[in-house]
Amino acid sequence: MSTSSSASKTASLRLASLSAQLDASARDPVSSALSSSLLPVQLSRDALSEQLDGKDQKWRHWTFDQLKHSVFHFKYNITKEESVRLNQERWRHAAQLGIYPSWNDSSPDTDKYTAIQDALTYYDNGFLTMSGAHFGLYYGAIRELGSEELKNTWLPLADTFEVPGCFALTELGHGSNARGIETEAYWDAQKGCYILNTPNTTAQKYWIGGAAETAIMSIVWAQLYIPNPTNKDQWQHQGIHAFLVPLRDRATLQILPGITIRNCGYKSGINAMDNGRIWFDQVQVPRTMCLDKYGGVNQDGVYESMFDNKDQRFGGMLVNLSDGRVALALSSANQAKVALTIAIRYGQSRRQFGARKLGEQETLIMDYSLHQRRLYPMLATTYARHFAARALRNLKFSKGSDMKKIKQFHVISSGLKSINTWHLLDTLQATREACGGQGLKSSNRIGHMKADCDVMATYEGKSCNYVALGRWGSGATRKKKEKRALYNFLRRKD
Numbered sequence: 001m002s003t004s005s006s007a008s009k010t011a012s013l014r015l016a017s018l019s020a021q022l023d024a025s026a027r028d029p030v031s032s033a034l035s036s037s038l039l040p041v042q043l044s045r046d047a048l049s050e051q052l053d054g055k056d057q058k059w060r061h062w063t064f065d066q067l068k069h070s071v072f073h074f075k076y077n078i079t080k081e082e083s084v085r086l087n088q089e090r091w092r093h094a095a096q097l098g099i100y101p102s103w104n105d106s107s108p109d110t111d112k113y114t115a116i117q118d119a120l121t122y123y124d125n126g127f128l129t130m131s132g133a134h135f136g137l138y139y140g141a142i143r144e145l146g147s148e149e150l151k152n153t154w155l156p157l158a159d160t161f162e163v164p165g166c167f168a169l170t171e172l173g174h175g176s177n178a179r180g181i182e183t184e185a186y187w188d189a190q191k192g193c194y195i196l197n198t199p200n201t202t203a204q205k206y207w208i209g210g211a212a213e214t215a216i217m218s219i220v221w222a223q224l225y226i227p228n229p230t231n232k233d234q235w236q237h238q239g240i241h242a243f244l245v246p247l248r249d250r251a252t253l254q255i256l257p258g259i260t261i262r263n264c265g266y267k268s269g270i271n272a273m274d275n276g277r278i279w280f281d282q283v284q285v286p287r288t289m290c291l292d293k294y295g296g297v298n299q300d301g302v303y304e305s306m307f308d309n310k311d312q313r314f315g316g317m318l319v320n321l322s323d324g325r326v327a328l329a330l331s332s333a334n335q336a337k338v339a340l341t342i343a344i345r346y347g348q349s350r351r352q353f354g355a356r357k358l359g360e361q362e363t364l365i366m367d368y369s370l371h372q373r374r375l376y377p378m379l380a381t382t383y384a385r386h387f388a389a390r391a392l393r394n395l396k397f398s399k400g401s402d403m404k405k406i407k408q409f410h411v412i413s414s415g416l417k418s419i420n421t422w423h424l425l426d427t428l429q430a431t432r433e434a435c436g437g438q439g440l441k442s443s444n445r446i447g448h449m450k451a452d453c454d455v456m457a458t459y460e461g462k463s464c465n466y467v468a469l470g471r472w473g474s475g476a477t478r479k480k481k482e483k484r485a486l487y488n489f490l491r492r493k494d
């Protein structure tokens, strides 16, 4: 026998074996035994929906209706400038709809706003990231750490998105290790204000969401130095503090003197978010613009704080801003549902192999157990993630102002945010592949979702549980307790 005919025989044997395997997997004995022995399940769509998303779904449906507006229609493969403009337009429109409680609403309808925000997480991650930067971090910092005067002045303008804001913590030199940031704020006793300065290249603020084009205001985090009362030539380091700093003129949108801003450029995803770099050159910040709930210079020009330890002080400030992780844990589960819906529906219509002769109907890819085993465990895990994220949200509402509960919530939310975002990224890859080439097509969304959601593993605390856990607290015993709290939370049955 010639070499070529032996090769072709081997190839056809391999093909026959592959075809037999595919055929066998289509008629998986376990699946067929199960399907023949089980009684048909009577599943009420309404009951299931109620279990998943609550009894009263008025606001959920209201939100989905709002998302039908033309401003929300998906537009892919446009420039980052167009993408940012569209995102701004979407937010100006969305803010008018009243999707967040107003700043002075002392008893907001929690069920209403929870339902609206949950429904929004099924939408686009660029849109959600803008919300996270403005309504989550910028707004949250003023609300949680600012004086009554700052709240009364700036929150009404933030509510309507009339004055958008950003949150500038990360620097070129320091991301995960936020305690290492180098931006400086000096208290100038003579002028009665803080002087904000970027001392070197690594201290430039980097990746700041909304800074490149959108934000008028910023929360800027800096190391605070106060003149030593007993020796005016020395400075006392008081650790990291947050300042509310205008970046642009509200009328002209021109960048203000002493401030330099550059765009971080094209990213591999969420180009709807304009991430920027910021430098400060001896910028004067009025005393009242320090978010001084945990520490700042008082009216008499004296520094005061409820914490002696500056790390605890900074920890206390950040711990109040953990809510973004709940949003990411929830939106990871919901976006995984979107991708799985697309892939499973496609699997119910796409046919490959299984015809005995040309022209005969082929088998639905969703009927192959190989395909089922790829997607169904992910679907089941997604719903486990769904319930865990909802339990976390309930924990958020019940923590109140008890510092012990707040810290525990911080650790649990860091862990669940990590687990859920990792699951989302795995799901997006699997669903993209499950749709074959169609998974790459822009209008089929999954490819874009993959690019846009990738960053969820990085911002709001990188997806590395133990690094996240280690970032808070210092005692080994306490860390053990917190890890145990996360473990117990994940094992809860409710």
Ligand SMILES: Cc1cc2nc3c(=O)[nH]c(=O)nc-3n(C[C@H](O)[C@H](O)[C@H](O)COP(=O)(O)OP(=O)(O)OC[C@H]3O[C@@H](n4cnc5c(N)ncnc54)[C@H](O)[C@@H]3O)c2cc1C
Pocket: 133, 166, 167, 168, 169, 170, 173, 174, 175, 176, 177, 206, 207, 208, 209, 210, 270, 275, 455, 458, 459, 460, 461, 462, 464, 467
């Ligand atoms: C699109 C986008 C938007 C953002 N928006 C904002 C914003 O609005 N405001 C803001 O302040 N920041 C923002 N960030 C910054 C974000 O929070 C940081 O990127 C994040 O904290 C990670 O920091 P880094 O990029 O410097 O990575 P690094 O900290 O340098 O980490 C690099 C790698 O090292 C690993 N690593 C770090 N430390 C350890 C350790 N101790 N042990 C083991 N591994 C470790 C990390 O897990 C990671 O894999 C944004 C980032 C992006 C990409």
